[in-house]
Amino acid sequence: MTHANCPRCGGRLARDNASGRCTPCQAAERDRLSAPPTVPASFWEHEPVRQALAERHLGRVIRAYRCHPYHGRVALPQSVVAGWLGITQAQLSRVENGPPLVQLDRLAHWAQLLRMPEDSLWFRLPGQDRWANASPMDGEAIGAHGDDQVIERGDPAAVAVNVEQAPSQGGGATNRRRFNVLAAIAGLAAGGHTYLLPGPSAEVPGSIGMEQVRLASSLVDDLRRVDAAVGADLLCDVAMQAHTRLSAWAARASYSREVGEALQSALADLSIEAAWLAIDADRRSEARPYLHEAITRARIADDPQVEVRALTHLSLLIRESQPGESLHCAEAALRISAGWATPRLTTLLHLRRAHAYAVLGDASGFGREMTKARRELDRGSHEDDQGFVHFVNAQELKGIEGLSYLALDRPERAVQSLRAITANPSPGHRRNQVYYTVRLSEAVYQQGDVNEAARIALDVLPAVRQINSKRVSQHLAQVRGSLAASRQATTTTRQFVDAYDRVVRV
Template identity: 90%
Template sequence: MSAPPVVPAIFWDHEPVQRALAERHLGRVIRAYRCHPYHGRIALPQTVVAGWLGITQAQLSRVENGPPLVHLDRLAHWAKLLRVPPGSLWFRLSGQQHWPDASPMSGEAICAHADDQGIERGDRATVAVNVEQAPSQGGGATDRRRFNVMAALAVLAAGGHTYLLPGPPAEVPGSIGIGQVRLASSLVDDLRRADAAAGADLLCDVAMQAHTRLSAWAARASYSREVGDALQSALADLSIEAAWLAIDADRRSEARPYLHEAITRARIADDPQVEVRALTHLSLLIRESQPGESLHCAEAALRISAGWATPRLTTLLHLRRAPAYAVLGDFSGFSREMAKARRELDRGPHEDDQGFVHFVNAQELNGIEGLSYLALGRPERAVRSLRSITANPSPRHRRNQVYYTVRLSEAAYQQGDVNEAARVALDALPAVNQINSKRVSQHLAQVRGILAAPQQATTTTRQFVDAYDQAVGV
């Protein structure tokens, strides 16, 4: 993050920001900005924001905690730099009455569905606040959760899914038609959009709540046989999405029942595509703990999809098998599956590609290769594969890029280069704070624990550990 991000308009409605603006203290505005839940579970480090402002970390600390600034030039320059809305300021800015329209969070279309419906930005914010009335806690964990979940709920409410959302049970029809099944199916797409923007942490609670309500509705409503098959597929898809969010939020024990349910529902509906999706996620979930079973799941998915699988789907299934072989210590099996994955990926995209394979690209292939080499105890090869991701990032798949960057730090440490491990981890720290993936943040916490050991102490490792501790409030 070499410059301040463009933030959505709702950013400035955050209570600590509003309070700091009312106090006419730009230093406190900057502190509220750093600690805003938009940036993730962990506040932006003072060193990062100080770099934007052109001052040192120590100077920024004095600005945040000292008396209010009175120099108009500096006030105006910093307000413009952070894009503080001019109407919220207690002084006039020259030459600029408004900022450009804010982009969605993390560069992703957080409210794409809402935009399709013609809902204005302010209306989306109102919908979100009406859906969840979590209390503000001055920038703490509860407030961060509220902001991120509000973003997701805004998308779901705009898509017409209010009866599935947290809160008092809403009145639902006594019968289900195909139109309502399509609406329920679109919920999965909306959850994916929200996940791409806000991250899986605690968003999985929203998916699980929606799954519970939709399942309860389906159990007591009446519908035709045709609608019943479509409904089973929709429920299976929602189960798969809830499982994925649980995996990325590092709540893996909660994911497996959803995937077993998805497989059962897919078989009831005779829907092999949904069954393959469920098996693909199950193979990922159990790879470390049950690599043999993980292989069988991917093999079953290959068998079921024979004749209709696109090259990208086949690539993904081979990429599920390759690391499972690596965990088992089978280098030849790993090499064989990686060769098949490369061959399939080279065939390119297909018009029949399912939405859930959108992330299958060269970056993902290199990432899986790197993780497999780590499992095989070959960190030097892992570093080579994982470094290719940081050298050629894929902006559309930022979470995966950040995940593999953190794993590159682990590989560098295992290779014996603690300074490189610390440099990579320090570069990844701001991005990890933003994506709200506990799966990723847990790996970075492990890196911090390793590099904080006295025997690893160097100037670079201390710099990373200090930055990490300041960011998480240790």
């Protein structure tokens, strides 16, 4: 009879050892309740772990991690690993068995906590300059972002090129943007969405099952990730084309009643994403039909969560042009979500109402809604937070407060709120950070400090060009127009206007 070996150190186990670990290794692991152990490189070559990594599903990676032979004959309990990750056992169970995580900050934090090797990940870690052997030809992400961003590895959609690097990448903004759009499409196609994307029509199945619905739902997550990498300007048409094709497929395919309800929700979600991209690309007139469609589909599917998402985006879309209707949309969303809304969602809806009141010139209504928003935000995040409220944090609250003060013609208060964002940036929400910095330049100009407005605008100019959001670039163009027309021209204002004009001509 041969003795078994300890999976951790390779030493032989005694015949009566029932733990699967030798005594020294058991002693070395007594502190595992407080922190993950340091595992050898070969740990990550175990087939279940490799398979989970290939599926790009961190929950399955964690399950394979817990069940690894390295830990002995008995898998690590979910309660132990959940303690490392700072969540409950029930939450970890949902992470392991539910859909893939899409929150990039959580992906990065947990990967670092478990000491997962960087070259096995499908996303970029903070502080990582670039991926080894990166090449746009094989779908690796080129390091062109600041260290505060988490970029998807193995996803060509994550390719983004600095303004300064553009000439070496083929020259000119037009070529650079075309490259990024093609990269975005390639990244979505790699996820299995070929027949939903622009290009020659691919053959589609005659019937739709839950697997196809799940694939369509994952497309929305992919679009969000690509949007974060290359911007809405480059992705809006891609999303609209995907929506058109999916809608046409759903209209002629056969499916069960259960699949039909899920499909309606998936189509509604895709409509909402297309609408958001249209808003950020400053194609607002194209957004509203998508949101109306989403509301209709959500009601057909009896999916209140999707309906609330659509109403939340509709409130944003029309808050400047129809603030009264914007108030009603946010109020309807609050009413529908009563009983199940998380604090973050409720915070967002009160912020929507606060800004609408400000546009209406109602300072009292604005103040009431901001107080409610702060109270809800103080309750913290929740395990049931939907992905679209991930950006709702203290910085976003300050941002909406600043924009509202601008609407109330109180630029001095707007400057205070918007400066709080630049002083305490939110690393995971770069586009919002850039947007509110541009609006800070506007507020400072309205306050009368032309030189400081130009300095802020000059500093943020490269970032505006990188994020490809026409909504943001339009505001910067307004700053440029105001500074160019100002009678208080200074060296800094001339520097900004000249730099802006050079960049726009590229």
